[in-house]
Structures are given as C-alpha cells and as structure tokens.
Amino acid sequence: MRILEPTQDWPSVLLARAGEAAEEPTLGRAEAAGGWASFRRAVTALSPDEVTRIVAESGLRGRGGAGYPTGRKWRACAQQPPSARFVVANGFEADPGAQLDRTLMERDPHAVLEGLALAAYAVGATQAYVAVKSSATLAARRLREAVQQAEEQGILGTRAIDGRVDLHVEIREVQGGFVVGEETVLLRALENKRAQPDQRPPYPTERGLFDRPTVVNNVETLAAVPWIVAHGAAAYAGLGVGGQSGTTLLQVSGAVQTPGIVEVPLGTALTEVLALAGSVEAPKAVLVGGPSGAFLPPDGSAVGLDPDRLGEAGAIWGSGTVLVADEHACIVDMASLMTRYLNDEACGKTIPCRIGLRRLAEIGDRFTSGRPRPTDRQLLDDLCADTRDAALCALESTATNPLLSGMRYFASEFEAHIVRGECPAGVCQPLRVAAGAAR
C-alpha cells in the first residue's frame, strides 16, 4: 500500500529512513541514514535506567491499541527480580484490513530491530523475538536479513559491540486469527500453546513468555525509540498535538480517493487526515480502529486521533486504521457483521465472550432482517456491559464497540431498522428476506 505524502508540515519519525517498497533495506544504507547510532551510543554512554528514563520522559505510548506508556512498561519489567527476560516485538497485525506494521517492517526493518535492541538493553534481556504474521513473507525475510547483517557487523549477537551487548533476535512467523494479536495470546503462540489469553495481573512484565518478565511492544512503538534516544525526549514530546507526544502511522481507506498510509502527529484531528486522503464531501461515518473499532459521526470527526480522546468518544485506537463510509453504507449492517466476525474469532475462554458475542451478533441480525424483539435494545445494552466487565482480553472488551458506537451516534438509523423496518442506505432488506440470510 502506498505511503501518502503529507501536505502539511508534519514531522517524519517512523518513516524518516524508510526506503521505497522495492528497495532492499541493507545495513549499510540504514547506517548511512543514522541507523544503529542510537543503540551504539546507548550501550557505550547510557545506563539502562537512563534509556528507560528518556523513553518515559518522551511520553511514548504503545501503538498497539491500548496506549500504555512504554517507559512505565519497561521500568516495571526492569524492576523484577533477576531472571531471564524477554522482549517481544508484536508485528502480528491482527486486523486483516491493515498493513501498517507490515509496511514499516518491510521498509525499515533496522529501525524496528534497533528499537528492540534498545528495549532489551533497557530491561536487561538477552533474547528477543519479533512476531510476524506468516503471510507477511517479505517483512519476515527482510527482518531476517537485517538480523543477519547486524550480527555479521557485530551489533547483535554474543559479545557484540566490544562485549557490551549480548542479544539474540529471533524472527518468528506466527499464524492464527484475530485474537493472536493480543499480547498474552501472542506469548502463548510463541510458547507453542493454545491461543487463548491469560488473566492479568500478573502482567507480562511480571510473568510473560515462559513465565519470565517480558516486555511486549508493538513494532511501531519500538521503531520510534531510536529517534527518541537520538534526538532527546523533549523533541519527541513536542511533536504531538494537544498534549500527546510523537507521531503515529495511520491507514486510510474506504470512500477516499487515495487510500494509503500516512504518518501524522499523535492527536491530529481526524478531519485533517481525511482531507489528506481525499475523502468524499460528506462522509456518513468514520470507522476508527479496525474490526473492533467504533463508528464516529462526521460532525464529530474533528476529534483528535489519540487513545485518550478516542476513548472519551467511545472508540479505540485499535489497529490504527481509518475507514471512511459514504452514504451507501449501512451502519447497522456493518456493525452486526463486525460483531459476527469478532464472535467467529473469539477464542471462547470466557463465557460472556463466547456466548454473549454470539447473542449480540444475533441481535444485530434481527435488526438488519427487520424482526427485532421488543427487549432487544435492553438486552444489547446489558450484554455489552457484561461482556466488557468480564473481559479477559482486549478483543472481548472492545468487541462491543461497533454496535454500541452505532447505537450512540447513529441512533436514527437503528431506529429506522428497528421501528419502521426500513434501511435508509438500501443495503439491508428487512422483512423481505428470511432472518440470517440478509447479512
């Protein structure tokens, strides 16, 4: 997918050294552009605590969806009693409609690896993993080559950089469904166990991979770390908008002229991003966050794109995708289909997720097929609340987003389906088709 050129004066951090898609990202090219300089400087001049402090002061937050402060996560892991520790780069992009992480790993694998090495240095890990979706073969190959080149040049491996570094990076191709992108599930997948999430606490920073303290960071988070160490925490914190720090990758698609990936300062207003991709004049809705994301109304699209403000609007950061829906889309239909997808992908460990999501999908089907029951709206609210309360993992706690945000911002459209049995967008065919087939 192509990378959009920003029209405004937006800083470039993650894609600063990214090459063209066909260009092989060799170590020499990366080093000429300043790659691995931060890591070399960190291991020679900075202590692990200082690296963690810089990252904490920069305000870097996890780009995997939850937005947990990265510095705090590293500190929690570093404070554990001495034992083997692991760092895992989560490049398993669970959203089937996103390729942000894949693009980043393909274009600049050295930035991801350098961030991984810095994280390992900060927490004292000697073994690190990069989990890549097995369908992203190019990303896996380029990462492997990057690791090999770095080991040959004495940056990674045993007693690298004058005996200061002892770090082995393994690239693991992981297959699986949507839920594998969740951090505890990913750890179980790396352990060759059943793909199901675990109860937290204890968090992975305490008991993670093979029950050892483990830092799990998204590859996008890690790719920002070398820049932070090179340019300082204050410089990174100054990049964001509205109290947020740094930049982030976004993927815009749907009813836009130029779908693509763009790097924007965190907290940028949604309208600016839509304008860049050439969105339709009056979008009906904007879906942020992938399959478990939330629908936002067009008049609310001035909302800043950062985890906090999205959370206030009932949305999530999720996979970092922005989908523009025009007037041909039916929100009820979309929401119920997304709920059905999440139900199919649920691992089934907790009952509210396994059964509640199925009931939610059935309620959505009844809405679209025009045969709702009088109790359905109440049942939907109760089920969503219960599912969220019982949530064991992020899939479960966010699975209610599509229907809840739809009910919240597009109440009139739901009303039309439920009360009058008609679909304003003309997508659903309520009452004319048997229930279940009208999906």
Added chain:
Amino acid sequence: MSFMDRLPGWGLFKGVSFGVVQMLRPKVTVQYPEEIVDISPHHRGRLLLLYDEFGTLKCETCFQCAAACPIECIDMGGVDTKNRFHVHWGPAEQYAERREESALRRSGRTVPDRSFSAWQGIDLAPLDAILTEEDHSPRKMLRILERTQETYGHLPVAAIQHISHKTGAWYSEIYGIATSYRQLRFQPVAAHELAVCRCTVCTLQGGGRVLAAFEAALGTGVEGVSPDGRVRLLTVDCGGESSGTGPRVLVDGVAQTRLTAERATEIAAHLRSGHLADSRPA
C-alpha cells in the same frame, strides 16, 4: 427369626450400639496434604498402554489390571493372544452407548462408520522425519503441527496420535492446540478453495453478503468444508488493498473483482458440481 429378635427393644439396642461402637472407633480419614497414605509400590497413577520397540501393543489382554482395579474403572477388551476370540472385561453391554463408535473401538471391534477412516493408518515415515528434526519436543508443537499439515494436507487423527506417543504430550493437549489455530485443519484437502476477506474495508463493500452467500451455498461456515468435501471456505487478508475493487475473494487463488452475492452463489454451485471453468472471471 431368632429369640433375640423377638425381644422388645432389641432392634433399638442394636441400632444405638452400632452408633456408639462406630463413634468410639479410631477415625480412618487421612488429612491428605498433611498426611500421605502409604501407597502400594505397584501404583502407577495414569493408565497407559505401552508399545514395544516394534510399535505393537505390549498389553497381552490378561485382565490382571482390570481384576485388580479397586474401583473397576478398567473396562477392556480385545482379541486373545492367538488372535481368535474376542475377549472382554467389564459390565455387559446393555446400553446403546456401549455400541457407539468409541465403545466399539475400545473393545477392539471394527467400527462400521465411515468417519472411522480418519483412524486408519497413514505413512508415518515423513512424520517421524519431522519429529526428529523438531527434537520430539512438545515445546515446538505448533511447528510440528504446521509441518505435519504441510506434509499430509491436513492433520490425520493417526498423525496426532503418533505425535502424542512420540512427544509425550497428551492427545487432548495437542488437539486443543490444533483447534485453537485457524490454519490447522482436520478434514482432508478439498478440490476447491474459496477465500473471503473479512476486514472492515471488504465488509463495507459487501463482503458480508458474499460470505453469507458462500456459506448458504456450501452448507458450511468459515474454515469449513462443504458436506460433499469438494469446497473449502477460507479467509484471506486483503490488508486494506481492496478499496474500490469490491471485497477480496479468491476462487482457487484467482482474485475476483466486484463480486456480488448472486454471482457468489453461482460460483459456489459451479464448484460443487465440478464445472470449474464457469467460475473463472470473464
């Protein structure tokens, strides 16, 4: 009836004295975690049938274990050592459930059901090679299962059983791992494959209706095989690339553009009836 039984109050005395005697007897309950009972040296815990180095069962069907079992949990059957008679230990088969597939299999009889074919032997040489390369390690189970599937096209029951015997992992554990990953499957390879992307971009463009059409026409859900075993319904990741081209649908690996639900039903019907040529895009 004896003399004592006729004595008034004798029954009451008998009852009360029994209670009193029991009350004065020492307690035999063992406070388990603190005290541990001295267990017979013959106790082995888990029930396992052992195989010799040639892969044949070491069990001679002597029934000694079944006879010794204090709680009669061993119910065994098979043929005698000269392979002539069917022998059986345990309660008589009086319920229908005992004539079920699993009960027949346990008692060593042939199972007429076709689904039993999954248990039939496969060539284990490639699997042994995989297991040797992966160190027979249960910690590499996912890799073992993925490679087994690459070799056999799916995960035959016999292969999982063999992996269980060789790695020491429980069959149920392996089965649990295999069922929790999308890509691992238990049915043999189907002649045709349909793949639909379920991402939000494709859903926006009607991917849900295409998928529903496929599901209805094939009579199976996602990751399933149609009942006639001809078509498998899979998912594919479009990575958001399908903007403007309709939902990403692959028919035997060939990408379709702007597929409608009606056309999807046609394609599925064609694939099931074997007319592949009609399903290709014009």
